[in-house]
Amino acid sequence: MDINIREHIDLELKNLEEKLLKLGKLAIDAVSQSVLALKEQDVDKAKAVIEGDKNLDDMAEDIDMSCLKFMARFQPLGQDLRTVSAIMHMAVDLERIGDYGASIAKRAIKLSDRPHIKPLLDIPRIESDIRKMVFLALDALMEKDTKKAEDVCRMDDEVDDLERQIFRELLLIMIERPQVIQQATELLLVARTLERAGDHATNLAERVIYIVTGKKISASQIRRPREENS
Numbered sequence: 645m646d647i648n649i650r651e652h653i654d655l656e657l658k659n660l661e662e663k664l665l666k667l668g669k670l671a672i673d674a675v676s677q678s679v680l681a682l683k684e685q686d687v688d689k690a691k692a693v694i695e696g697d698k699n700l701d702d703m704a705e706d707i708d709m710s711c712l713k714f715m716a717r718f719q720p721l722g723q724d725l726r727t728v729s730a731i732m733h734m735a736v737d738l739e740r741i742g743d744y745g746a747s748i749a750k751r752a753i754k755l756s757d758r759p760h761i762k763p764l765l766d767i768p769r770i771e772s773d774i775r776k777m778v779f780l781a782l783d784a785l786m787e788k789d790t791k792k793a794e795d796v797c798r799m800d801d802e803v804d805d806l807e808r809q810i811f812r813e814l815l816l817i818m819i820e821r822p823q824v825i826q827q828a829t830e831l832l833l834v835a836r837t838l839e840r841a842g843d844h845a846t847n848l849a850e851r852v853i854y855i856v857t858g859k860k861i862s863a864s865q866i867r868r869p870r871e872e873n874s
Contacts, residue, residue, distance in 0.1 A: 657713050659781060660707065660731050664738070665782055667703045671738040672778045674700065674745025675841060679771040682752035682834065683764045688754070693749035697742060704739035708732055717809050719731035726858060730851035734785070737844040742780065744841045761817060761824045768830070770806045771839040773799060774845055781848035788856050796849035803842035810835040 674693050681690035711732045714720070720728060777796045785794035814828045814835075846863040853861045 649718070653718055656718070657724065657727055659729065660710055660714065661786060663703070663707050663710065664731055664734055664785070665741075667700065667707060667735060667738045667780055668782045670696070670700055670703065671742035671745070672775050673842065674729070674742045675748065675838070676745075676771055676775060678745045678748035678752060679768055679834075679838075681749055682755065683768060685752070685756045685760075687753055687756050690749040690752040691867035692865050695744040700739055703816045706787065707735040713734075718753050723855065723858075726855045727812060730855050734848050734851050734864055737847045738778075739845050741774075741841045744837045747837055748834050755827060755830055758827060761821070761827050761831075762813070766775065766806050766813075767795050767834060770803055770810075770835065773803050773806070774838060777803075781845055781852060784852045785855070786851065788852070790853050790856050791854075793852040794866050795848040797846050797866040798868075800842045800846050800863065801867055803839055807835050807839040809822035 663785060677689055678693045681693065683823070711728050714728050715725075718724070758862065780792055780799075781796045783789070811832060814832050818825045818828045835871050850861060850863055853859065
């Protein structure tokens, strides 16, 4: 009977992890497509991201309910409890990342009828880094690999560096060309939104470390010291 229950628990946890993987792909695709819509000034692509946000919300809610049912059925302990609890929190982080995609898409629509004030190079670079971070965090979850999770936390330093670089460049543009302040402000908000998505990716990594070790480790303990970030 114990072996049978163990098999059921492992199967249900695997199903929950696979649901989380699907949510993660949808969430990061929303961010990627919204940044592409911004770069290409593609209103239809931006609208598709916004319309797809409800599907993300529904998937996150389904994961939450599935986790609650799992806990009610199996009353898990130890790593099983840490895993299902972490999956619930990770679903919230991924749903939030998807929301950021919709937010960027709305800004892409606002900026779609005006020429770019500068080539969009660093914003797509941030998006690419965040995409890598999310998928690496999800790989870490599936493999229960704390090293990969720690690597996610370190990657967030580059995201922060890029966000600060964009801020400095856009600030100079606003000083030199006051007529584009509104457009520059929108791009600043896009960069800040992406930086926050990176923070949620590090949350995913922290959860993986907690599942494996039972210890709550903050990303700030893994990343380079704060004074070097200034």
